[in-house]
Amino acid sequence: MNGLWEVTAETKSLPTLNNPVLIEGLPGIGNVGKIAVDFLVEELKAKKLYSFFSYKFPHSVFVNDKNLVEMPKLELYYKQFGKGSKKHDLLFLVGDIQPIDEESCYAFCDEVLKIAQQNKCSHFITTGGIGLQHVPDKPKVYCTANNQALLREYLKKGMPLEKEIFGVVGPIIGVSGILLALGKKKNLNGVALLAETFGNPFYLGIKGAKEIVQVLEKKFSWKVKIKKINKDIREVENQLLQKATDWMSEEFAQPQAGAHGKKKDVHYIG
Numbered sequence: 001m002n003g004l005w006e007v008t009a010e011t012k013s014l015p016t017l018n019n020p021v022l023i024e025g026l027p028g029i030g031n032v033g034k035i036a037v038d039f040l041v042e043e044l045k046a047k048k049l050y051s052f053f054s055y056k057f058p059h060s061v062f063v064n065d066k067n068l069v070e071m072p073k074l075e076l077y078y079k080q081f082g083k084g085s086k087k088h089d090l091l092f093l094v095g096d097i098q099p100i101d102e103e104s105c106y107a108f109c110d111e112v113l114k115i116a117q118q119n120k121c122s123h124f125i126t127t128g129g130i131g132l133q134h135v136p137d138k139p140k141v142y143c144t145a146n147n148q149a150l151l152r153e154y155l156k157k158g159m160p161l162e163k164e165i166f167g168v169v170g171p172i173i174g175v176s177g178i179l180l181a182l183g184k185k186k187n188l189n190g191v192a193l194l195a196e197t198f199g200n201p202f203y204l205g206i207k208g209a210k211e212i213v214q215v216l217e218k219k220f221s222w223k224v225k226i227k228k229i230n231k232d233i234r235e236v237e238n239q240l241l242q243k244a245t246d247w248m249s250e251e252f253a254q255p256q257a258g259a260h261g262k263k264k265d266v267h268y269i270g
Helices: 029-043 101-117 148-155 176-187 206-220 227-252
Strands: 005-009 023-024 046-051 074-081 090-095 123-132 141-145 191-196
Touching: 005 029, 005 227, 023 029, 023 101, 023 176, 029 090, 029 123, 029 176, 029 191, 029 206, 046 101, 074 101, 101 176, 141 148, 141 206, 148 191, 176 191, 176 206, 191 206, 206 227
Parallel strands: 023 090, 023 123, 123 191
Antiparallel strands: 005 046, 046 074, 074 090, 141 191
16 A cells, blocks of 8 residues: 555455566546456456555445445456466456546556556556547557557558557556556566547447457457447447537537627537
8 A cells, every 4th residue: 555545355365476568448438448358357367456545535325226326446356277278367456436636547557557567567558539520430540658669569561450549549647557657667578559539438349349459369368258348338328429419519609699799619529
C-alpha cells in the first residue's frame, strides 16, 4: 500500500506464475479495452488474485441486479496454463473505473507495476480505443510501446497491426498510457494496443474489442472463441448506434433562435 491504494489478496495462497504477461483493460473510449479483457477473463476462466481500493474512487456507487448498491471494482485476475506448458501465464487488470486524478493514477500504476515485478512478468500489454467521428466498419488496431525491441516483436510480419501510429493518436490518457511511462522508468517493457472506435459516450466499441482480441489470439494462441463476440455485436450495435445518432443530432442541431441566437459549441475529444 502506497498511502493512496489498498491492495487486498483475494486468494488464500498466492500462485507461482510462469513468466506471466499482464494485460490491462479498463474503461476508456468506447470501453474497447474493458470489453476485450473482460471477455478474455471470462473465456479463459481466470481467477481473482487482488482487489484495489482507494478513497480516491469516484464518489458514486452502482446498483446491482439484486437491487443493492456496490462499490466500483478494480481487480487483478490470473490464469495458469499448468506445469510444463510453454504458454505464458496471465495477469488481467480489469474494473469499472479509472483513477480520477493524476496523483491517484500514478500511485495506482505504481502498485500494479510492483505486482508485475513481484511476479516476474515478461512484459505487459495495455489496451484502449482511438476515437473517430464515425463508426468504423472494420476497426484498425495500432501499436506503440516503451521499448523498441518489443515494438518490433509485435509489428513483425503476419500480425494484424498498423505499422505507423505517429500522427494518428494523440496523448494516451489514464492507466493505459501511464503504465507504459512508469514501466519504462522501472525497466518493465510494455506495449499498447489501440483500436479504432466511434468516439461517442453512448457507443460501445465491441468491434474494436474484437479486433484487439484477435491480435492477442494471433500472438498467444489461447484458442478463445472469438465468434462469441459477433453475437454481442449484432445484438447491441443497432440499439447503441441509434442512441448515439440521437445524441449527435441533439448536439449538432442548430438552435431555433432569432437573429441573436448563438450556435452551441461542440468539442470533440479523441
